[in-house]
Amino acid sequence: MSCLQTIQDYALRSVGIGERLLPREDFTLCEQVTLIGSGMIWNIYFGLIAITIGFFAATGMALAKSSQNPWLRKPADFFIYFFRGSPLFIQFFFAYSVFVLLKQSMPIFAPFTSAGLGATLVLLLNTTAYTAEIFYGALQSIPKGDLEAADAYGITGRTRFTRIVWPSMLRLAWPAYTNEAIFLFHATALVFFSGFPVWQQRGDALYYASYFADKTFNPFVPYPILAGFFILLTLVVITLFGTIGKRLNRHLPQTVIRRPGFLRTLIR
Amino acid sequence: MFSYCSDPSTLDGLSWLSCYLTTGKHMSFYTSFLTVITLLLVTAPVALMFGFAGASAARSRFLPLSLLGKTYTAIVRGVPDIAFFMFFVIALDQAFEYLRHKVKCPDWSDPIRQGSDFVVCTQAKLPLSTSPQWVHETYGFSLAVLTYSIVFGAFAANVLFGAMRAVPRAQLETAEAYGMTQRQTFWRILVPQMWVYALPGLSNLWMILVKATPLLFLLGVEDIVYWARELGGTKTARFSDYPHGNWHAIYFFGLLVFYLMLTSVSERVFKRISARLSHGQATAAGEAQRKAAQ
Numbered sequence: 255m256s257c258l259q260t261i262q263d264y265a266l267r268s269v270g271i272g273e274r275l276l277p278r279e280d281f282t283l284c285e286q287v288t289l290i291g292s293g294m295i296w297n298i299y300f301g302l303i304a305i306t307i308g309f310f311a312a313t314g315m316a317l318a319k320s321s322q323n324p325w326l327r328k329p330a331d332f333f334i335y336f337f338r339g340s341p342l343f344i345q346f347f348f349a350y351s352v353f354v355l356l357k358q359s360m361p362i363f364a365p366f367t368s369a370g371l372g373a374t375l376v377l378l379l380n381t382t383a384y385t386a387e388i389f390y391g392a393l394q395s396i397p398k399g400d401l402e403a404a405d406a407y408g409i410t411g412r413t414r415f416t417r418i419v420w421p422s423m424l425r426l427a428w429p430a431y432t433n434e435a436i437f438l439f440h441a442t443a444l445v446f447f448s449g450f451p452v453w454q455q456r457g458d459a460l461y462y463a464s465y466f467a468d469k470t471f472n473p474f475v476p477y478p479i480l481a482g483f484f485i486l487l488t489l490v491v492i493t494l495f496g497t498i499g500k501r502l503n504r505h506l507p508q509t510v511i512r513r514p515g516f517l518r519t520l521i522r
Numbered sequence: 523m524f525s526y527c528s529d530p531s532t533l534d535g536l537s538w539l540s541c542y543l544t545t546g547k548h549m550s551f552y553t554s555f556l557t558v559i560t561l562l563l564v565t566a567p568v569a570l571m572f573g574f575a576g577a578s579a580a581r582s583r584f585l586p587l588s589l590l591g592k593t594y595t596a597i598v599r600g601v602p603d604i605a606f607f608m609f610f611v612i613a614l615d616q617a618f619e620y621l622r623h624k625v626k627c628p629d630w631s632d633p634i635r636q637g638s639d640f641v642v643c644t645q646a647k648l649p650l651s652t653s654p655q656w657v658h659e660t661y662g663f664s665l666a667v668l669t670y671s672i673v674f675g676a677f678a679a680n681v682l683f684g685a686m687r688a689v690p691r692a693q694l695e696t697a698e699a700y701g702m703t704q705r706q707t708f709w710r711i712l713v714p715q716m717w718v719y720a721l722p723g724l725s726n727l728w729m730i731l732v733k734a735t736p737l738l739f740l741l742g743v744e745d746i747v748y749w750a751r752e753l754g755g756t757k758t759a760r761f762s763d764y765p766h767g768n769w770h771a772i773y774f775f776g777l778l779v780f781y782l783m784l785t786s787v788s789e790r791v792f793k794r795i796s797a798r799l800s801h802g803q804a805t806a807a808g809e810a811q812r813k814a815a816q
Binding site for chain 2: 335336338339340341342343344345347348350351352354355439440441443444447460463464467471472473474477480481484485488
């Protein structure tokens with residue numbers, strides 16, 4: 255079977271399109287790369303949804319945490335403490351068992367026992383808590399002068415938030431937030447090992463990598479492939495976030511950082 | 523455990539619970555908490571050592587060594603730790619068996635990788651098939667510790683590398699001016715001063731390590747997650763003296779509480795250490811302490 259054929263059969267296997275049976279023996283390199291790559295669709299799906307919604311939820315949560323009103327502050331504090339203080343792995347297990355219990359009395363919760371919805375929800379809450387803590391720290395360290403300047407110009411209320419506070423918060427939080435995004439993508443690899451069932455062998459990249467490692471008893475091929483995919487994903491995240499970060503900082507005086515060229519570093 | 527536990531079906535309420543919570547399996551469950559604590563206490567210093575070696579390597583003037591140190595940290599940071607755990611547990615096991623095979627059976631002619639099998643001679647098996655159960659368990663656990671140390675060593679290397687660079691340059695120059703050799707400067711000036719800069723990163727790392735301990739379950743160790751799954755599942759009267767429904771949620775909630783307590787306690791301890799280390803340092807926290815004492 256040619257590699258092109260394999261790609262046609264398995265490139266979308268993780269979402270249920272293409273060949274139904276997984277290869278069983280004589281695994282070629284092409285099959286391993288294609289299937290593990292196909293699994294990355296899940297990782298990207300989990301990560302993208304959790305980051306996109308989590309970003310706005312975390313902004314709200316950070317504001318709640320820095321609010322004067324204890325009715326807002328205390329719940330936000332507890333939410334952040336709970337999700338940052340316990341392992342994501344256990345959160346998955348706990349959430350899954352709760353969804354299974356809820357399903358028995360309320361059928362509405364049936365979809366939540368699948369990874370696509372339930373695990374995404376857990377990841378979303380988890381990243382909201384971590385990001386909120388980062389944003390909260392940034393809110394606390396917005397330069398006093400900026401806020402005073404806003405007051406002096408009579409900028410108040412909503413405008414003050416959207417024009418002054420929020421951009422400054424993002425600018426300060428951005429490097430840490432980039433790290434959180436990378437860790438979130440890494441955390442998506444846990445989903446199918448933590449109770450959420452794999453339906454019809456449609457799993458994520460790590461699921462397929464461990465499938466191959468179990469079948470061939472040779473970890474030295476599938477896991478490096480998986481590592482390659484994740485390093486690629488990490489590089490994409492870093493580039494994207496770097497571009498946004500540059501835009502957030504565009505009004506600041508740019509210091510030209512002169513890096514020594516690659517060759518210079520090599521022969522130093 | 524208690525004398526009245528001999529016939530659980532006649533019990534109810536608290537006495538039933540007291541019997542249920544002291545069955546042999548529950549005792550194993552409680553012991554597995556010790557497994558987690560042991561893992562933490564063994565891994566932390568070993569990972570710190572690995573990290574120290576990695577950071578020193580990355581600082582080295584000798585290019586291959588510094589590249590090695592930097593690649594080690596870069597790769598481990600770029601890939602999910604769970605993938606590393608699952609890789610290293612098999613890879614290390616096979617590497618050890620391969621080495622022993624080379625030493626113990628030098629005249630073995632068959633290939634070691636036969637299709638989907640990894641075949642070494644019987645004497646090279648780790649642990650030997652004749653060894654008792656506890657050897658198997660200890661071997662599995664030590665593999666896990668080594669894996670954790672490799673992964674967290676890379677993170678620690680990154681933190682320590684940053685901390686070594688954060689020590690004010692003037693301190694090192696002063697040491698050189700006093701005629702200390704490079705080695706002396708490193709051990710007497712740099713290393714004692716770097717901890718205060720490393721502490722925030724290391725405490726963060728400890729938290730990550732604590733939250734990574736449930737992954738032991740995936741490495742085949744009978745840890746708290748294993749027992750929570752085992753004990754929480756539905757038990758029918760046919761197979762168990764203590765039938766109950768699906769109690770997974772309760773058991774996992776217990777684990778959540780355990781971890782919340784562990785992280786809270788750790789946070790408090792780190793606050794103390796940080797105050798202790800800042801004493802007399804040329805940092806904002808050290809300055810604040812000095813002013814408060816006046």
